[in-house]
Amino acid sequence: MPWWFSLLLAVILFFLFNNFVEIIIAGLLIDIIYGVPQVTFLNFSFIGGLGGLIIYLLGIYFKKGLKFYH
Amino acid sequence: MSYLLDRKKNNQKTIKIIIILIIVFSLSFIFRLDVLLSKTAHSIATPIWQTKIFLGEKIQSYSFFITSKKNLLKENNQLKGELFVFKGDLIQKEALLAENLALKEALSRVVKKTSILAVVLAKPNRSPYDTMVLDIGENAGVIKGDLVEAFEGVIIGKIEEVFSGSSKVRLFSSAGVKTEVIIGEENIYTTATGLGGGNFTTSLPRGVAIEEGDYILLPNINSQVLGIVGKIIANPEDSFQRILFKLPLNLSQLKWVKIIKDYQSGDTSYYKSFNSFLGSEILKPQVLAFHSPYVANKKNDLN
Secondary structure, three states, X not given: OOHHHHHHHHHHHHXXXXXXXXXXXXXXXXXXXXXXXXXXXXXXXXXXXXXXXXXHHXXXXXXXXXXXXX | OHHHHHHHHHHHHHHHHHHHHHHHXXXXXXXXXXXXXXXXXXXXXXXXXXXXXHHHHHHHHOXXXXXXXXXXHHHHHHHHHHHHHHHHHHHHHHHHHHHHHHHHHHOOOOEEEXXXXXXXXXXXXXXXXXXXXXXXXXXXXXXXXXXXEEEOOEEEEEEEEEOOOOEEEEEOOOOOOEEEEEEOOOOXXXXXXXXXXXXXXXXXXXXXXOOOOOEEEEOOOOOEEEEEEEEEEEOOOOOEEEEEEEOOOOHHHOOEEEEEEEEEEOOOHHHHHHHHHHOOOOOOOOOOOOOOHHHHHHHHXXX
């Protein structure tokens, strides 16, 4: 399964569940298993975890703004 | 009211989790916890990957039950044709290689290498980082910095992290990774930057003659192929041309790779002086031999 499919699935699940913290954990797992320090991110290793956290925070903001969600 | 209280509690819980995660990120960045966590995760994941590969191969071996005879025959004939072409190429390659080595030996440049075969457990399309996971690590004597070869003469990356029974490879094509390369018939030295997915980019003055299909080599006595020029972007208002090239193979089709462990060279003064000239880490010499079907096809296309 390519990585973008996991990302798409995570975003869908994020809107299905109320408090989907697992998106951050999934990002961290990808970092731990496949990740290496990234040259473009000052050798930071947890890009997936950080990405998950950003998606989580943005998702909360979007969920609050959506009339039909709640 | 209770609904609002529940939401408030939920928000507090979320904030707590986020704070904990930020602390974990910061600590891991400072103390390199990722290596420790990777070690644990790999010891769990490696048997799962190995089982998956084993089952995949088993299922594939029984797939002929659902394939028609006509298709099998067609495929068989096609493969026979390809094999015939490659055999011809291989004979020529072996003759040239023998001649090349004999010439080097005559000039006191004996080059030998030892390598270990490794199974690719996770390919780059699985991760967004352009990395690979191999099934051998400290148990086979793999160390950080060892070069990884896909086919003879095609180097794709370096070992980045080593665990007891697995290792991670950072591909030269990973985003932002810089590699010294030689381009074109004029042997221009330049730095290529990885773009991810087996792609690279570099810039050269517009006057430099480069053509699509040119080989990109690593600076080495045994020219190792890093890529093939795919596209040249040259704007009349820009004094530089942008060269896009990619690895001469499909990374998602790789099953095995070779980890180059050791090389012996009769005289390494060239590399020492070259290293000091560049002031950076330079690749070690290997024996070159084309064995990539893609490269062979490309050669035929060019001819």
